[in-house]
Every structure is written in C-alpha cells, then in structure tokens.
Amino acid sequence: MKLNKLSKLNKLITPLLLSASSSTVLYANENSSELIEPIMVTLPAGSFQMGDINEADAQPIHTVTLSEFSLGKYEVTVKEFRHFIEETGYNMPAQCIHQLNGWFNYGKTDGTWENNNLNTSDFQPVNCIGWQAATAYTQWLAKETGRPYRLPSEAEWEYAARAGTSSKYYFGNDPEQTLVCDYENTADLTGENILQRDSGTSYVNFFNGKSNCIDHSAYASIVGMYKPNPFGLHDMVSNVVEFIADCYKDDYNNANSNGQPWIDDVCEFRVSRGGSWHWNTFSVSQRGVMREDFVGAVEGFRIALDGASPAKSSNTKKFIKQLKTAQRSEKLRRDAMPPYPNKVTNLTLNQKDGLVILNWDKSPQTDIESYRIYRNAATGSTFKLLASNIVETTFKDANIDSHQYEYTVVAVRYHQQSDYSNTVKTQASxxxxxxxxxxxxxxxxxxxxxxxxxxxxxxxxxxxxxxxxxxxxxxxxxxxxxxxxxxxxxxxxxxxxxxxxxxxxxxxxxxxxxxxxxxxxxxxxxxxxxxxxxxxxxxxxxxxxxxxxxxxxxxxxxxx
CATH class of the missing domain: 2.60.120.260 (Galactose-binding domain-like)
Incomplete structure (x- = not known):
C-alpha cells in the first residue's frame, strides 16, 4: 500500500473483522450453471464537474462528459460471485487482511470470500477478493453473456454517485452527520456498540470518527437496505469500498474528459471509491488507492456496462425475489431492536493525590440497568472499557499513571449502550x-x-x-x-x-x-x-x- 497516501483516508484500507451483525442465513448453492446477471440501472448521458477543491489529489476540477451507460444497482453479492467460482475454478486468495486486535495491528489471516467472519448472508457484498479477482469476474461475465461487462471508470463512478447533485454527499452536506444512516451503512452507534463488544476498540479518535445516527448494521449490510440515490443506486457511498478500473494518479492533470479510465502500461496501484462500514462517510469526490494485489476485508465492487441496461433474465428475476426475502427478514430484525439509551449528561472529574473521582447525572430513563466507564490509554487514543455494571453515579479510579487520561460514561439497557457522554480528562503531568x-x-x-x-x-x-x-x-x-x-x-x-x-x-x-x-x-x-x-x-x-x-x-x- 502506498504509504504516503494512507492518510488520505486511508485512503484505503484497514480492515478488521470479527462477527457480523446480520442474522440472515446463507442460501443453499444453486446449480452452478445458473448465472445471475447483475441488476443494472441505466444512467443518462451528461456532463458534470469532477473533483474537489478540498482534496489535493482530486484537482484540478474538470468537466467530464459521458455517454449513456449502466451501473449495478447493488454491489456484487456473495451469491452472484459464487457462480463465477463454481464455473471457472478461479484460484482465489486463501488469506485476507483482517483487523486483529485494535485498529493498527494488521495482519493477513486465513479467510476467503466465502469463509470469513464478516459475511453471514449470501446477499451481503462479496469481500476478501482483491482487484484482480473482481476484474476476472467481469471478464467471465462478459464472455458468458456476450455483453462487455467491466469495472466502472473513476469518472463513471463519481458521476453515478453524485447523481446530478453538487453537495458533499448526494443527500446533502450533512454537517452534523445525522442524515447519513438513512442512506448508507457507515460508522455509527450500532457499529460502536459491536466494536466495543467484540474487539474492545472504537471509532472515537480513529481516522474520521463516527456519524451521529443509527444505521442498524455493525459490519457489512445486505445490499439495498437503505434509501437509493437519485439515480436509483444503493450503497454508493458506504457499505464496502469499491474497486475501480483506473490506475491511480496523484491528481487529475491530463485526465480524460470523456469518462474513460486512466490506464498505464504498468499499474501497481488502482483507484478505489466510496467508504465502508469501517469508516465514517466519505464524500462523493474522495479518492482511495490500493495496490492491485491487495486483498482486504472491506473491499468489493459493482459492475458497469456501456449503453442501456439489458432485459432481466429469468435467473436475475429469481435472484431479485430471493434478495427481497432477505431484505425483508433483515428489516424485521432491525425493527425489533429496542432503541438505544439516551446519553449520560454532566460528567465531571476531580483529581487528588493520585485518585480520579467521576460523577454524572442519573439517567431520567427508569429502565437503565447500569453504567459503563470508558478510559483511553492516553489522550488521543481509543476508548477502552474500564468498568461495567456500575449502578451508582460515581466512580473512583486509583489505577492511573502520570500521563493524561480521558474518561467517558455510557448508560446500558437491554445489553445496548448509549452514545458517549461528554469527555473529561486528567491534568497534564x-x-x-x-x-x-x-x-x-x-x-x-x-x-x-x-x-x-x-x-x-x-x-x-x-x-x-x-x-x-x-x-x-x-x-x-x-x-x-x-x-x-x-x-x-x-x-x-x-x-x-x-x-x-x-x-x-x-x-x-x-x-x-x-x-x-x-x-x-x-x-x-x-x-x-x-x-x-x-x-x-x-x-x-x-x-x-x-x-x-x-x-x-x-x-x-x-x-x-
């Protein structure tokens, strides 16, 4: 991975994986010859301003004019990808970059596209595949159908994601990050609950934080669970990061104005677009970059095609019915979840003779079961659980070193915890x-x-x-x-x-x-x-x- 580009967002990748939140079970394999053509959406010809004045590698802003083309309504699912493997025997990677313990301990662990801790449903986007396998899938699909399916170009992806809008996201600028959960699966309170439960880590003080809403999915979601963008495309900004056809360039100087991908003779790094459940929301213009041979647990893809969308095949119609059943089951699960408790208020800290004393207001919600205390290892690091099952509104901590700590408190009800209270910190040494x-x-x-x-x-x-x-x-x-x-x-x-x-x-x-x-x-x-x-x-x-x-x-x- 290109080290000098990681800060851009990570631009890329840092994956993690533990257990997913969806409880939908995998469907049984169908006959491997029953190829499923992707559900496509026809996008009109048009022009748009590509780029972002706030992103160094997304400049200069330039006009791109595209002909009519089609794009997958959803990211390619495990179920669709399975037919490719069964038909071709493609040699898939046997290891995938997963997060092990905390955000910065990376490592390749055993895990494949059909055997990892993320996917619990055939209707989640496929992951642990890498750019090369995604491209091989599109080539196989094109050969089998006689239609030139391919990965989208970077310009096509941004045009599709913007969907005629000029705001940071297609649903507006959302400065308070309260709207995004209606449209995308991103880092949110649901994810924070599950991350703390499963791995003792947090979105707070990690990269770009978390949204201030609830999307009901801790990891990758079954496709199509959120509102579409104005073009009718789902999960465009976040669910899994999406592979793009273009080679990565540091800027848009000499970029194609017709939407064609930028391809070098030797392409070590490829563009990726969109974010994932693993990060807070990326803007529609934000670029990612990763090595062509990188295999990670939060990357997937969707399909592009020149011209109008083809008629749906019988297998595609069958897939749509099965997807709707999975979506309905998942929606019922989400609807049955109790609401999260309200935030704890007025947390204060007193420090004397090596003892920290925390106090906070008692929650007015009468069914609050207990409180949990979180403390970070030092100012600026992620919050770790320090104490649980606290029934009073005070806590004393004598186990402190000489450096600064920060504390926050959450309320707990039905095994779900509230968002964090205000943060307090010890005196600097x-x-x-x-x-x-x-x-x-x-x-x-x-x-x-x-x-x-x-x-x-x-x-x-x-x-x-x-x-x-x-x-x-x-x-x-x-x-x-x-x-x-x-x-x-x-x-x-x-x-x-x-x-x-x-x-x-x-x-x-x-x-x-x-x-x-x-x-x-x-x-x-x-x-x-x-x-x-x-x-x-x-x-x-x-x-x-x-x-x-x-x-x-x-x-x-x-x-x-």
Missing part, C-alpha cells in the same frame, strides 16, 4: 530534564494518536494512520532542574527517511531533527539529536512534525 520523556506524556497533541508500542521498552508510543502526521504538534510541560546544555536523543521507528521534526521551547526553535529509516514501523532505533541549551524552570516543549511515516516511543534529555 510534568516531564523533567534531565530525564526521559515518554511520548504519550504530551499535554496536547494533534495529527497523531497513542498506541501500544511494539518496542522492547515502554507501554505506548505516538503513531497514527500513517504514523505521526506531517502536521502533528506535540506539546509537553517541561521542568528543567538545572540550566545547561542537554544532549537530545529519541527512540523512533520509520519505514523510510523522513524530514523529522522541529524542537521548540516556548515557541523558540532550537533544532531540526531528521529521522532515518529504521527498517519499518516495528523496527525501533535510538537516534542521536542535537545539543540544546535549556534554562532552569518550567517551559513548553514542542515537537512540530515535518513529515509522516514515523513513530515516537520516547525522547531523552541528558546533561553533558
């Missing part, structure tokens, strides 16, 4: 020179987060979706016990040489520290920095990042 400064002891930090370290020493390190970000500001409360010159060193991990960071004291620049390649994010080195002069007293020590793709475990200030 002081770090000392001479001495070792743990990275997570920051009083304030931006464009970075705290994670468990893979180093041999220390509990946590600073990291992020692409390591520490290139705009990260990390502030410490520094107390210097003796004036003099101090030798700076730091414990870092980096997969490449980086521009490093600036060291400032009371906003005065003292040095610029470059970081050299350590061999990867899990290969740690102590690197030697500059000699700096520090006055006795209390100061603000700031590390200002100049690049991404690095992690910090600690830094040391030793007197010469």
């Amino acid at each position: 002081w770090v000392y020179a001479p001495g070792r400064v743990e990275a997570e002891a920051a009083a304030e930090l931006t464009d970075s987060s705290v994670g468990r370290t893979s180093d041999i020493d220390g509990k946590f390190n600073l990291t992020g979706p692409v390591g520490i970000g290139d705009k990260a500001i990390i502030d410490y409360q520094l107390e210097v016990t003796q004036s003099g010159h101090y030798n700076l060193s730091y414990r870092v991990a980096a997969p490449r040489d980086t521009k490093g960071f600036v060291v400032l004291v009371n906003n005065k620049e003292l040095s610029i520290e470059k970081i050299t390649n350590t061999g990867g994010y899990n290969e740690w080195q102590t690197q030697t920095g500059a000699k700096i002069y520090l006055e006795k007293g209390q100061h603000k020590l700031t590390l200002q990042s100049l690049d991404n793709n690095w992690k910090l475990n600690w830094l040391s200030l030793k007197q010469k």
Whole structure:
C-alpha cells in the first residue's frame, strides 16, 4: 500500500473483522450453471464537474462528459460471485487482511470470500477478493453473456454517485452527520456498540470518527437496505469500498474528459471509491488507492456496462425475489431492536493525590440497568472499557499513571449502550530534564494518536494512520532542574527517511531533527539529536512534525 497516501483516508484500507451483525442465513448453492446477471440501472448521458477543491489529489476540477451507460444497482453479492467460482475454478486468495486486535495491528489471516467472519448472508457484498479477482469476474461475465461487462471508470463512478447533485454527499452536506444512516451503512452507534463488544476498540479518535445516527448494521449490510440515490443506486457511498478500473494518479492533470479510465502500461496501484462500514462517510469526490494485489476485508465492487441496461433474465428475476426475502427478514430484525439509551449528561472529574473521582447525572430513563466507564490509554487514543455494571453515579479510579487520561460514561439497557457522554480528562503531568520523556506524556497533541508500542521498552508510543502526521504538534510541560546544555536523543521507528521534526521551547526553535529509516514501523532505533541549551524552570516543549511515516516511543534529555 502506498504509504504516503494512507492518510488520505486511508485512503484505503484497514480492515478488521470479527462477527457480523446480520442474522440472515446463507442460501443453499444453486446449480452452478445458473448465472445471475447483475441488476443494472441505466444512467443518462451528461456532463458534470469532477473533483474537489478540498482534496489535493482530486484537482484540478474538470468537466467530464459521458455517454449513456449502466451501473449495478447493488454491489456484487456473495451469491452472484459464487457462480463465477463454481464455473471457472478461479484460484482465489486463501488469506485476507483482517483487523486483529485494535485498529493498527494488521495482519493477513486465513479467510476467503466465502469463509470469513464478516459475511453471514449470501446477499451481503462479496469481500476478501482483491482487484484482480473482481476484474476476472467481469471478464467471465462478459464472455458468458456476450455483453462487455467491466469495472466502472473513476469518472463513471463519481458521476453515478453524485447523481446530478453538487453537495458533499448526494443527500446533502450533512454537517452534523445525522442524515447519513438513512442512506448508507457507515460508522455509527450500532457499529460502536459491536466494536466495543467484540474487539474492545472504537471509532472515537480513529481516522474520521463516527456519524451521529443509527444505521442498524455493525459490519457489512445486505445490499439495498437503505434509501437509493437519485439515480436509483444503493450503497454508493458506504457499505464496502469499491474497486475501480483506473490506475491511480496523484491528481487529475491530463485526465480524460470523456469518462474513460486512466490506464498505464504498468499499474501497481488502482483507484478505489466510496467508504465502508469501517469508516465514517466519505464524500462523493474522495479518492482511495490500493495496490492491485491487495486483498482486504472491506473491499468489493459493482459492475458497469456501456449503453442501456439489458432485459432481466429469468435467473436475475429469481435472484431479485430471493434478495427481497432477505431484505425483508433483515428489516424485521432491525425493527425489533429496542432503541438505544439516551446519553449520560454532566460528567465531571476531580483529581487528588493520585485518585480520579467521576460523577454524572442519573439517567431520567427508569429502565437503565447500569453504567459503563470508558478510559483511553492516553489522550488521543481509543476508548477502552474500564468498568461495567456500575449502578451508582460515581466512580473512583486509583489505577492511573502520570500521563493524561480521558474518561467517558455510557448508560446500558437491554445489553445496548448509549452514545458517549461528554469527555473529561486528567491534568497534564510534568516531564523533567534531565530525564526521559515518554511520548504519550504530551499535554496536547494533534495529527497523531497513542498506541501500544511494539518496542522492547515502554507501554505506548505516538503513531497514527500513517504514523505521526506531517502536521502533528506535540506539546509537553517541561521542568528543567538545572540550566545547561542537554544532549537530545529519541527512540523512533520509520519505514523510510523522513524530514523529522522541529524542537521548540516556548515557541523558540532550537533544532531540526531528521529521522532515518529504521527498517519499518516495528523496527525501533535510538537516534542521536542535537545539543540544546535549556534554562532552569518550567517551559513548553514542542515537537512540530515535518513529515509522516514515523513513530515516537520516547525522547531523552541528558546533561553533558
């Protein structure tokens, strides 16, 4: 995966998988010769402005004019994909990138398109396939039907997703993220409940957070469960990320104006479009990028075709009836779910002599069973469950280290928890020179987060979706016990040489520290920095990042 593009959103990928929320069972295999042509929607010829002034790789904004074409009404499902495998014996990947424990511990685990912890229904979008298998499916479908089915181009996808609108999403700008759950399966309160239950992780402080609504699906959803866009297409912005035909370019300079895909002689990276249940909603113009051979658990695809949609075959009509039955069953399950409790209000924190005391208002809902306390490992990291089955409205925590923590509280009813209360945090600690400064002891930090370290020493390190970000500001409360010159060193991990960071004291620049390649994010080195002069007293020590793709475990200030 292209490291310098990950921050874009991830642009890509970071998958996870555990158990899915749908309880619909798989349908039995049909005769493998019963090919299902996708349900297509004819899209009118037209022009639109492609791109986004807020996205560096989605510029320049340019006019694209497309002829009439058709696009899959839904993402390709497990059931449809099964016929391809049965007919061709295509050699599918036996491993898939799943999330193991927490957001940043990635690894390939055993799991295939039909045997993974995500899919519980034949009518969910197929995943764990990769771009190459998706393309092979379209080629097989084209050969079997005599129609030139293919992956959509990036321009076709954006035109279809916008559906004649000019807002951030086809359903409006939705700045409060309250509308999206009617239209898309995204990171929401349902997902937050299940993620905390299954993996002890959170959307809060992860990438772009979560929406402020409930979509009733924790992982991938049966296709077509939400409102369509104005073109009649479902799940265009979120359910699974969708593979695109184009090779990835860093911008739209010299992009085709007729909607044809951009294809290079050698194409190592492909474009992806849309988000997934795994992330908060992506705009219709946001681009993704991944290696052509990447196989992940939140990526799928839909089908494109030149011209008008063909008449529905008997197998397609049969599939539509079965899909409607699955959708109805899933809707009944969702309708039967009790409402989530209301948020806890007025959480406060008092701190004295190493003891944290939390208090909050009692919920006015009389059927609240208990409360749960969440705390993060350090400011900026994800919330972890600290205590459950609390029946009073107060909690004392004596198990704290010297760095800052944040706390939040939820109400529990029928095994469902409310959204988080307001957040409170402990006082920032002081770090000392001479001495070792743990990275997570920051009083304030931006464009970075705290994670468990893979180093041999220390509990946590600073990291992020692409390591520490290139705009990260990390502030410490520094107390210097003796004036003099101090030798700076730091414990870092980096997969490449980086521009490093600036060291400032009371906003005065003292040095610029470059970081050299350590061999990867899990290969740690102590690197030697500059000699700096520090006055006795209390100061603000700031590390200002100049690049991404690095992690910090600690830094040391030793007197010469």
